[in-house]
Amino acid sequence: MADKIYPMTAEGKQKLEEELEFLKTVKRGQIIERIKIARGFGDLSENSEYESAKDEQAFVEGRISTLETMIRFAQIIDNDNVATDEVSIGKKVTFMELPDGEEEEYHIVGGAEADPFSGRISNESPIAKALIGRHVGESVTISTPGGNMDVKILSVALD
Numbered sequence: 001m002a003d004k005i006y007p008m009t010a011e012g013k014q015k016l017e018e019e020l021e022f023l024k025t026v027k028r029g030q031i032i033e034r035i036k037i038a039r040g041f042g043d044l045s046e047n048s049e050y051e052s053a054k055d056e057q058a059f060v061e062g063r064i065s066t067l068e069t070m071i072r073f074a075q076i077i078d079n080d081n082v083a084t085d086e087v088s089i090g091k092k093v094t095f096m097e098l099p100d101g102e103e104e105e106y107h108i109v110g111g112a113e114a115d116p117f118s119g120r121i122s123n124e125s126p127i128a129k130a131l132i133g134r135h136v137g138e139s140v141t142i143s144t145p146g147g148n149m150d151v152k153i154l155s156v157a158l159d
Contacts, residue, residue, distance in 0.1 A: 006070045009090045012113035013074050020067040023060055031057045070112045085136040085156050089123045092157050098150040
């Protein structure tokens with residue numbers, strides 16, 4: 001089976017590398033210290049501090065593994081060969097919901113960088129899938145779990 005590719009911006013990859021470095025160099029040491037202190041509290045079978053530290057250690061090690069995989073299989077998005085008015089990963093798109101005219105703006109990023117609360121949506125989301133490859137001025141119907149939404153693309157820009 002082929003390994004999954006993680007499309008992302010250069011900025012997104014750098015943030016993942018910084019998080020990985022922090023987890024490996026700082027967070028691991030903090031957790032090891034917590035475990036060491038908790039062992040001093042006595043019986044490990046009834047030691048909630050020890051259990052909590054071990055749970056955190058398992059979470060952090062899982063996150064490290066995930067980050068290493070994402071970075072190893074990262075595909076940096078290059079928009080040099082994409083038209084300036086075309087929606088693609090790494091670009092910010094503004095569209096107007098039809099017919100009421102409500103404007104929305106999203107930065108389309110790879111799944112590893114997605115943060116919907118900050119307006120950064122995954123290229124695998126229904127909105128991004130419908131918009132990628134479209135151009136300024138086009139009207140698009142987006143199928144969402146809440147029903148269809150008709151929009152008109154107003155602008156596309158590199159972030």
